[in-house]
Amino acid sequence: MSGAALAVSDAPDGRLVLALSGRLVADTIPAIWRDALAAVRGAVRRPVVVDAAGVDYCDGAGIALIVDLLRQPREAPVEVANLAPAYAALLRQYDPHNLEHDLDPEPPRRPAIEEIGRTTATVLRDLRTQVEFLGQATAALADAIRHPSTIRWRDVWVVCERVGADALPIVGLIAFLFGLILSFQSAIPMKQYGAEVFVADLIGLGMVREMGALLTAILLAGRSGAAFAAEIGTMRVNQEIDALTTMGLDPVRFLVTTRVIAALMMTPLLTLFAMLIGMLGGAFTMLSFGIPFVTFAKEVDSAVNFTDFMSGWVKSFVFAVAIAGIGCLRGLQTSAGASAVGDSATRAVVSGLVLIVIIDGVFAVLYFYLNI
Amino acid sequence: MEPGEPIIRVENLTAGYDGRTILENLNFEVRRGEVFVILGGSGCGKSTLLKHMIGLYEVMSGRVWIQGHDIVTAEGPERDAILRTFGVMYQSGALFGSMTLLENVRLPMEAFTNLDMEQMDLLARMKLSLVGLVQFTGHLPNEISGGMQKRAAIARAMALDPQILFLDEPSAGLDPITSAELDALIRRLADNLGVTFVIVTHELASIYAIADRVIMLDKRVKGIIAEGDPRRLRDESTDPYVRQFFHREAELAGAPA
Numbered sequence: 067m068s069g070a071a072l073a074v075s076d077a078p079d080g081r082l083v084l085a086l087s088g089r090l091v092a093d094t095i096p097a098i099w100r101d102a103l104a105a106v107r108g109a110v111r112r113p114v115v116v117d118a119a120g121v122d123y124c125d126g127a128g129i130a131l132i133v134d135l136l137r138q139p140r141e142a143p144v145e146v147a148n149l150a151p152a153y154a155a156l157l158r159q160y161d162p163h164n165l166e167h168d169l170d171p172e173p174p175r176r177p178a179i180e181e182i183g184r185t186t187a188t189v190l191r192d193l194r195t196q197v198e199f200l201g202q203a204t205a206a207l208a209d210a211i212r213h214p215s216t217i218r219w220r221d222v223w224v225v226c227e228r229v230g231a232d233a234l235p236i237v238g239l240i241a242f243l244f245g246l247i248l249s250f251q252s253a254i255p256m257k258q259y260g261a262e263v264f265v266a267d268l269i270g271l272g273m274v275r276e277m278g279a280l281l282t283a284i285l286l287a288g289r290s291g292a293a294f295a296a297e298i299g300t301m302r303v304n305q306e307i308d309a310l311t312t313m314g315l316d317p318v319r320f321l322v323t324t325r326v327i328a329a330l331m332m333t334p335l336l337t338l339f340a341m342l343i344g345m346l347g348g349a350f351t352m353l354s355f356g357i358p359f360v361t362f363a364k365e366v367d368s369a370v371n372f373t374d375f376m377s378g379w380v381k382s383f384v385f386a387v388a389i390a391g392i393g394c395l396r397g398l399q400t401s402a403g404a405s406a407v408g409d410s411a412t413r414a415v416v417s418g419l420v421l422i423v424i425i426d427g428v429f430a431v432l433y434f435y436l437n438i
Numbered sequence: 439m440e441p442g443e444p445i446i447r448v449e450n451l452t453a454g455y456d457g458r459t460i461l462e463n464l465n466f467e468v469r470r471g472e473v474f475v476i477l478g479g480s481g482c483g484k485s486t487l488l489k490h491m492i493g494l495y496e497v498m499s500g501r502v503w504i505q506g507h508d509i510v511t512a513e514g515p516e517r518d519a520i521l522r523t524f525g526v527m528y529q530s531g532a533l534f535g536s537m538t539l540l541e542n543v544r545l546p547m548e549a550f551t552n553l554d555m556e557q558m559d560l561l562a563r564m565k566l567s568l569v570g571l572v573q574f575t576g577h578l579p580n581e582i583s584g585g586m587q588k589r590a591a592i593a594r595a596m597a598l599d600p601q602i603l604f605l606d607e608p609s610a611g612l613d614p615i616t617s618a619e620l621d622a623l624i625r626r627l628a629d630n631l632g633v634t635f636v637i638v639t640h641e642l643a644s645i646y647a648i649a650d651r652v653i654m655l656d657k658r659v660k661g662i663i664a665e666g667d668p669r670r671l672r673d674e675s676t677d678p679y680v681r682q683f684f685h686r687e688a689e690l691a692g693a694p695a
Contacts, residue, residue, distance in 0.1 A: 091599070092547070092550075092551040092553060092561075092598065092599070093551065093552070095553075096551075096552055096553050096554060096557065099553075099554075099557055100554070125599035125631060126561065126564065126565065126596070126599040127551075127553070127561055127599065129564070130557065130560050130561040130564055131557075133560065133564060134557070134560050152629075152630040152631070153630070155626065155630050156626070156630050156631065159567075159568060159623075159626070160564055160567060160568075161567070164567075164572065165560065165563045165564065165567055165572055166563070402580045403535045403536075403578075403580050404534070404535030404536060405535065405536060
C-alpha cells in the first residue's frame with residue numbers, strides 16, 4: 067500500500083463523510099489535502115465526519131491534514147471517527163485552534179525621517195566610541211610600555227608571525243606588480259621625450275614617500291584588521307570576553323595591546339619591504355627600456371633623500387596603530403547571531419580603509435605646511 | 439519492518455580524531471522502535487560515537503548499518519537516502535540564525551516534500567507546538583533562550599517524521615517541567631509512531647523515564663562497560679563504576695551515597 071485516497075460521500079443523516087484511506091505521509095497527501103479542505107470549506111453548515119477507518123499508516127503530515135480540517139472556521143462541527151488509537155493519541159497532542167497564536171516579533175516599520183535620525187545618531191555614537199576606544203587603547207599601550215613585563219609576549223610573537231612574516235608574499239607580490247606597472251605606464255610617454263631615465267625618480271619618490279606605506283596599510287587592513295575583528299568577535303560570541311571581564315581582566319589590555327604592539331612592530335618592516343620590492347619592480351621594467359640596474363639605483367639615490375624616506379615611513383607606524391585598533395574595536399563590538407562575526411570583519415576593513423584615507427590626508431596637509 | 443528487529447547495527451567501530459583513538463572496536467545494535475540511550479562520564483566519547491553513527495565524521499575502521507545500508511561506505515544518492523531516514527538534534531541546537539523558528543522547521547520540508555506552503559506552515563507550527571513553542575514561530579533563534587532553541591532544534595529534527603531520531607543531550611539546560619514534557623513526547627513518538635531514538639544524555643531521571651535500553655561507555659576501556667535495562671543495571675550491576683554512576687556517588691571512597 068503506497069498511496070493515499072479520499073472519498074467524499076453523503077451519509078443518510080445529512081452529514082458529509084470524508085473517508086481517508088491508505089498511507090498518509092508527506093509524499094502522498096498534498097493532493098487529497100487540498101480536496102478535503104475544499105470539501106470542508108464548501109459545506110460550512112453541514113456536520114462533517116472524517117472517517118479514518120481505512121488509514122494504514124499516518125505520520126505527522128497525515129495528522130496535520132486532520133488538524134487542518136478540524137481547525138477550519140465553520141458553523142457545524144467536524145469530527146474524526148475510527149482513527150486507530152495510536153494515531154488518536156498523536157492527534158490529541160494538538161489544539162487545532164491554538165496554532166496561530168503568535169507573539170509579535172516583527173519590529174514596527176518606522177517612518178523615513180525617524181530612520182535618518184536613528185542612523186545619524188548611530189554614526190555619531192560610533193564616532194564617539196572610536197575616540198573613547200583610541201584613548202583607552204593608548205592608555206593601555208602606554209601602561210604596557212612602562213611595564214613591559216605585563217605584556218603577554220608569547221601572544222605578541224604569535225601575532226607578529228601572522229601579521230608580519232605571513233604577509234610577506236602578498237605584500238611582495240602587490241608591491242612588485244605595482245612598481246612594474248607604474249614604471250611601464252609612465253616610461254612609454256616619457257620615452258617620447260627621451261626622459262625614460264627619470265622614471266627611476268618617479269618610482270623611487272612614489273614608493274618611498276607614499277605608496278609603500280599606503281599599499282602595506284591597505285593589505286594590513288584586509289588581512290589583519292579583518293582577522294582581529296573575526297577572532298575577537300568569535301570570542302565575544304562564545305562569551306570569552308565576558309569571562310575575561312568577570313575575572314577582572316580588561317579585554318582591551320589583554321587582547322588589544324598584544325595585537326597593536328605586534329602590528330606596530332611588523333608594519334614598518336613590511337613597509338620597508340614594500341618600498342624595496344616596488345623599486346625592484348620598476349628597475350625590472352627599466353631593464354627592458356635599456357636602462358641598467360646601476361643607472362636606476364644611482365638615479366633613485368640622487369632623487370630620494372632621507373627626509374623623503376622618513377616622511378613615508380613614519381606614516382606606517384600610525385597606520386599600524388589605527389588599523390589594528392579599529393580591527394580589535396569592531397571585534398569587541400560584535401553582537402549576537404550567525405552573521406555578526408562577518409559583519410564585524412567587514413566593518414573592520416571598511417573603517418580601516420576610511421582611517422587610512424583620513425590619516426594620509428592629515429599627513430599630506432602637515433607635510434605641506436612643514437615644507438617636507 | 440517488525441518492531442524489535444535491528445534498525446542500526448554498529449560493527450567493530452573504531453573512532454577518534456587526529457590519529458587518537460577514543461572508541462575501540464564497538465559492537466551493538468539498536469532495535470526498531472526502542473529508545474536507546476548512550477551513557478557515560480564526560481569525555482568518554484558519547485558525542486563522538488553519535489557523530490560517527492550519523493556519518494558526520496569518517497570512522498577509523500568498522501561499519502555502521504542504518505536500515506541495512508552502510509553509512510560508512512555509502513556515497514552519492516545512496517548516502518542521501520540514508521540521511522533522509524533520520525533527524526539529528528545537535529547539542530547546541532544549531533538553528534540557522536538568519537531564519538525564524540518556523541522557517542527553520544520548514545526548511546527540510548521545502549527541500550524534500552511537495553507539500554503546499556500553507557500545508558508546510560501548519561505542519562511546522564504543529565511541530566513547534568509539540569515542543570511548546572507555538573507562540574514563538576516568528577522569532578529568530580537569538581531572540582529566545584538557550585533551552586527554547588534546543589526545543590526548536592528538536593522540532594526541526596522531527597520535521598520530516600524520520601524513523602530514527604538522534605538527540606545529543608536533549609534535556610541539558612532545560613527546566614525540570616520542560617524536560618519531563620520532552621521525555622513524555624519522546625515516549626509517545628516511540629510508542630505510537632514506532633520512532634527509534636538514539637539519545638546521548640546523563641540525566642538519570644530522564645533515563646529511567648524513557649530508556650528501553652542503555653549502553654554505558656567508559657574512557658578507560660574506550661568502549662562499552664555495561665548494556666541493558668537501566669533499572670536492572672542500577673540494581674544488579676557489580677561494576678563499581680556503573681554502580682557509582684547510577685547511585686550518583688562521588689569518586690572519593692566513603693562519600694555519602
